[in-house]
Amino acid sequence: xxxxLEKILLVVLAALVxxxxxxxxxxxxxxxxxxxxxxxxxxxFRAQVYAKALxxxxxxxxxxxxxxxxxxxxxxxxxxxxxxASLELIEPTMLASLWxxxxxxxxxxxxxxxxxxxxxxxxxxxxxxxxxKLCEMLEKEMDQLHALAKEDLKLQVVRNQPLxxxxxxxxxxxxxxxxx
Numbered sequence: 001x002x003x004x005l006e007k008i009l010l011v012v013l014a015a016l017v018x019x020x021x022x023x024x025x026x027x028x029x030x031x032x033x034x035x036x037x038x039x040x041x042x043x044x045f046r047a048q049v050y051a052k053a054l055x056x057x058x059x060x061x062x063x064x065x066x067x068x069x070x071x072x073x074x075x076x077x078x079x080x081x082x083x084x085a086s087l088e089l090i091e092p093t094m095l096a097s098l099w100x101x102x103x104x105x106x107x108x109x110x111x112x113x114x115x116x117x118x119x120x121x122x123x124x125x126x127x128x129x130x131x132x133k134l135c136e137m138l139e140k141e142m143d144q145l146h147a148l149a150k151e152d153l154k155l156q157v158v159r160n161q162p163l164x165x166x167x168x169x170x171x172x173x174x175x176x177x178x179x180x
Contacts, residue, residue, distance in 0.1 A: 050145065053092040054146065063078035071126075107141055115134065118133055
């Protein structure tokens with residue numbers, strides 16, 4: 001009889017513990033789920049900001065690179081693409097200041113001033129060297145931002161060579177000795 005009573009007490013005790021602990025476990029589970037969801041949403045937002053900034057930089061660089069290869073200033077419709085991408089870069093730059101490290105934000109905030117600083121180096125009669133400098137500067141920005149994004153987002157599996165650096169493009173964007 002004592003054994004049966006002991007078993008009944010153990011069952012009742014287990015039920016009481018379950019009733020007492022269950023709401024606590026549910027609160028912990030809900031809090032953990034909410035924290036995980038928030039962390040995931042912040043990660044996705046940061047990834048979107050990096051992606052938008054990199055896309056804008058690539059869209060700015062491409063018409064300049066084509067013009068440099070051709071050795072002449074971009075035609076108006078291509079120059080409009082550069083300007084449109086530059087204007088679109090304002091949004092991710094402002095969002096970056098809220099969510100990304102200062103190391104990622106600083107180059108984006110000063111890009112316009114640095115681009116304007118190169119305007120005197122672009123000779124209208126021989127624009128290729130100046131356009132190549134612009135291409136090189138934008139490529140460095142993209143490389144730096146790409147590396148920061150990989151580190152910040154803890155990305156492990158990515159291509160060795162970013163998409164904006166195909167081997168033919170790199171060769172085409174290098175200055176040639178004495179020729180334009």
